[in-house]
Amino acid sequence: MNPSMNWKVQFQSESSHIQVSGFIAASEEKCRQYFVRRVSAKIEESDGAEELRQHLIELETTGFDLVGLVGQIESSHRAKDWEIGEAFAEIALEDEHEAMFPWPTGFDKRTRKASLPGPDLVGLQRHAAPRFVFGQVKSSSENRVPPQVVNSRDDCLRNQMFHLRHRPADQLQLVSWLLVRMRGTEWENAFNEALQRYSEGDLWLVGVLVSGKRNPVEADLTNICAGIDHQPGAAEVRLLGFYLPFHKDEWVDIICGREATT
DSSP states (O other), rough: OOOOOOEEEEEEETTTTTTEEEEESSSSHHHHHHHHIIIIHHHHHHHOOOHHHHHHHHHHHTOOOOHHHHHHHHOOOOOOOOHHHHHHHHHHHHHHHHHEOOOOOOGGOSTTTTTOSSSSEEEEOOOOEEEEEEEEEEEEOOSSSOOOTTTSSSSSSSHHHHHHHHHHHHHHHHHHHHHHHHTTTTTHHHHHHHHHHHHTTTTEEEEEEEEOOOOTTHHHHHHHHHHHHHHHSSSSEEEEEEEEEEEEEEEHHHHHHHHHHH
16 A cells, blocks of 8 residues: 655645645655655656566566676666656645546656656546646755746746646647557546547646755745736646655655665
């Protein structure tokens, strides 16, 4: 069973037609366990390395000599802090906001230095009435309010959310990306329902700030709402802040060290 996480709401408001919420972990120890177990599993799923390792082990039982390759896989990848932030955001949205990400976007990264063009989060939201969710994730432990990853950079959260909101051609490209992966699978019916709602303008756009060892500050997110230029309608835009009890510089060691207590 996955460890549960209890979040405390620290701020909740609406600004420029955008809902803004901030959360802190109710328990540092539970948050650490959540990180080690849930986030590390999400990273392995997105990376694909664990699946390949298991496949090689199965092949070895049939006579293939692949010990050296198994060793390479086991030592090849140490997660980056931004990958950990994205994995955490996916899990938080799955667990708390009915989001579903059936196809890991990490599979579309051809090299370790490459990044998938467009949003960090592409999937569905709401089990009973599915709609598309497209989102962006930024991670920071900078004490500046808001952090530079949220504002003041070309690829900051404000600019990324503006583009996500106002570029329908890019949205359609993401819909096509999902179609290729969901057609002929158990997700096809949900995709078709989401497509119908999308034709009516209904989708969920979400920006997530994953903060480490910083006090929750509403201005981290409300300061960029006007710049996103969202107008009320069927589309919903939300900005979510998750304030973790450990610094971003610690995330990699927490994940790789498997520090959760039993």
